[in-house]
Amino acid sequence: MSQGFEPLLSALNALAGGLFLLSAFGMVATRQVLGCLRFFIAQSLLLAASAFLLGAAPLSAHLIAVGLLTIITKSWLLPWLLRRMVRQEVYTRREITQAVNIPSSLLIALGLVLGAYFLSAPWLPAGAAAGAGFVRINLPIGLAGLLLGAYTLAVRREALPQLLGLLAMENGAFFAGIAVAPGLSLIAELAVAFDVLVLAFVLGVLTRMIHERTGSTEVGRLAALKEEPFR
Amino acid sequence: MTTRILYNLLQVAVVMTFAPLMAGVLAKLKEMVQSRRGPSVFQPYRDLWKLFHKDEVIPEESSWIFRVTPYIVFVTPIFVTLLIPVLTSYPLFFAFMGDMLGVGFVLALGGFFAALAAVDTANPYGPMGASRTRMVSFLAEPVFMIVFFTVSFVAGSTIPYIVQQSWVTPLANFFEPAHVLLLLAFFMLITAETGRIPVDNPSGHFELAMIDESKGLEYSGQGAALMKWGGWMKFFVLVCIYLNVLVTPWGLAGGQAAGEVFLAIPLVLLKILAFVLVLVVIESSLAKLRLFRISEFLGAAFVTAVAAMIAQLFAL
Numbered sequence: 001m002s003q004g005f006e007p008l009l010s011a012l013n014a015l016a017g018g019l020f021l022l023s024a025f026g027m028v029a030t031r032q033v034l035g036c037l038r039f040f041i042a043q044s045l046l047l048a049a050s051a052f053l054l055g056a057a058p059l060s061a062h063l064i065a066v067g068l069l070t071i072i073t074k075s076w077l078l079p080w081l082l083r084r085m086v087r088q089e090v091y092t093r094r095e096i097t098q099a100v101n102i103p104s105s106l107l108i109a110l111g112l113v114l115g116a117y118f119l120s121a122p123w124l125p126a127g128a129a130a131g132a133g134f135v136r137i138n139l140p141i142g143l144a145g146l147l148l149g150a151y152t153l154a155v156r157r158e159a160l161p162q163l164l165g166l167l168a169m170e171n172g173a174f175f176a177g178i179a180v181a182p183g184l185s186l187i188a189e190l191a192v193a194f195d196v197l198v199l200a201f202v203l204g205v206l207t208r209m210i211h212e213r214t215g216s217t218e219v220g221r222l223a224a225l226k227e228e229p230f231r
Numbered sequence: 232m233t234t235r236i237l238y239n240l241l242q243v244a245v246v247m248t249f250a251p252l253m254a255g256v257l258a259k260l261k262e263m264v265q266s267r268r269g270p271s272v273f274q275p276y277r278d279l280w281k282l283f284h285k286d287e288v289i290p291e292e293s294s295w296i297f298r299v300t301p302y303i304v305f306v307t308p309i310f311v312t313l314l315i316p317v318l319t320s321y322p323l324f325f326a327f328m329g330d331m332l333g334v335g336f337v338l339a340l341g342g343f344f345a346a347l348a349a350v351d352t353a354n355p356y357g358p359m360g361a362s363r364t365r366m367v368s369f370l371a372e373p374v375f376m377i378v379f380f381t382v383s384f385v386a387g388s389t390i391p392y393i394v395q396q397s398w399v400t401p402l403a404n405f406f407e408p409a410h411v412l413l414l415l416a417f418f419m420l421i422t423a424e425t426g427r428i429p430v431d432n433p434s435g436h437f438e439l440a441m442i443d444e445s446k447g448l449e450y451s452g453q454g455a456a457l458m459k460w461g462g463w464m465k466f467f468v469l470v471c472i473y474l475n476v477l478v479t480p481w482g483l484a485g486g487q488a489a490g491e492v493f494l495a496i497p498l499v500l501l502k503i504l505a506f507v508l509v510l511v512v513i514e515s516s517l518a519k520l521r522l523f524r525i526s527e528f529l530g531a532a533f534v535t536a537v538a539a540m541i542a543q544l545f546a547l
Binding site: 007008011012014015017018019021022025029102103106107109110113114117121136137140 | 415526
């Protein structure tokens with residue numbers, strides 16, 4: 001209905017995509033656990049913004065519902081759950097230990113983004129068909145978000161940022177998904193959103209257990225075998 | 232023809248006149264945020280007046296470099312002013328003398344001589360600050376290059392006057408991800424190049440922690456005045472490039488009439504005031520980074536710039 005709005009919506013969606021990518025970089029680069037969580041919240045909000053923009057052009061209640069669902073579960077319910085589950089001192093600790101230092105980590109992340117663009121290049125629609133502009137933005141950036149989440153998962157040695165990396169992967173997949181397959185039934189999205197919460201819950205409990213056992217949540221330390229003293 | 236030369240010289244006059252005022256306003260606003268009274272906004276002018284009327288002391292061991300450097304530091308921003316849009320949106324007489332790469336080189340020349348002069352004195356703090364400045368600026372260099380390449384790729388030109396038109400001609404272009412990411416990267420670059428807060432504390436007086444300030448420690452009298460004035464002008468010029476070329480190319484004079492050009496002066500100053508307000512908020516809410524964290528800060532700027540470039544290249 002709104003052919004005139006399409007370029008502006010597309011540009012705003014591109015902006016959301018750019019910031020989405022930036023927040024994924026932020027999750028790779030930041031040192032604090034709390035900063036990592038904040039970047040994740042920002043990323044989820046941008047994902048929701050993209051869903052709203054996609055749902056506005058040919059008005060689709062389904063995409064708007066996806067956006068609302070994302071806002072509720074990922075930017076409000078999930079941080080609240082994590083705050084409740086994981087002890088406060090994890091958030092107040094300043095430094096996260098990483099397997100790779102941050103400048104090289106950023107460069108690797110950059111390589112991953114380039115790779116994502118090259119990988120998705122053959123599948124991008126070329127013409128000016130309806131929604132082609134959205135797919136051109138969302139597919140590569142979503143793929144890049146997925147790869148960066150996987151990378152965060154791989155290099156962090158702390159349980160909570162690893163969990164956030166996993167959730168960022170899910171964010172990336174969603175970001176690509178809303179543009180590529182906007183017709184996905186709502187029940188699938190609901191199931192995924194619920195899954196995310198269960199995942200966060202389980203990993204939160206796990207983190208808590210690790211913390212009780214070893215006195216810290218640094219997963220890196222678990223690499224060394226520790227024998228129980230003989231009683 | 233003659234009017235274009237005159238306007239070009241007017242730009243230089245504007246930069247020379249208002250650069251200290253901008254520094255004064257920035258200092259005053261910062262003091263007000265910290266709920267102190269602070270010096271008057273015209274204090275930088277008084278400082279310059281005082282310094283120009285004082286005797287100059289020159290270290291015995293220093294060579295000609297030490298004496299020449301204040302003039303180079305003072306003159307390089309003036310040269311840059313000839314190349315960039317300060318007041319008008321159409322190219323002036325000297326606009327095609329050099330492009331944005333030229334701007335970068337000319338500004339780097341001033342920094343290079345300032346670093347040499349700092350090493351030239353036997354003061355132990357000088358070389359320390361000089362090497363730190365070099366570290367910061369060689370990390371900032373790739374960011375500048377990527378920003379420059381992306382911007383000129385989009386505009387199809389490297390002349391700042393032509394570049395500024397391409398981002399806003401359809402207004403939707405303003406929201407392109409490449410543009411927004413570039414704005415962020417260039418902002419981080421400005422803070423690094425002019426020694427503002429996340430990278431360096433301009434109002435710190437502790438020599439061991441100094442980065443940018445320690446280069447001028449040995450200067451007194453006229454030399455100190457020229458170094459200070461040059462530093463303010465460099466800051467003013469960089470902010471002008473940022474605002475007039477990248478962020479808000481509005482409010483510049485479009486016609487040849489003298490009234491229009493003079494009307495552009497308060498408009499440009501207003502834009503700079505808005506920028507200074509943002510800067511004050513940042514400077515008052517962030518702490519200075521540890522020295523070896525600067526590489527992370529500039530690494531983030533580099534990644535932002537490259538992400539902008541990728542987004543631009545693949546969006547076509």
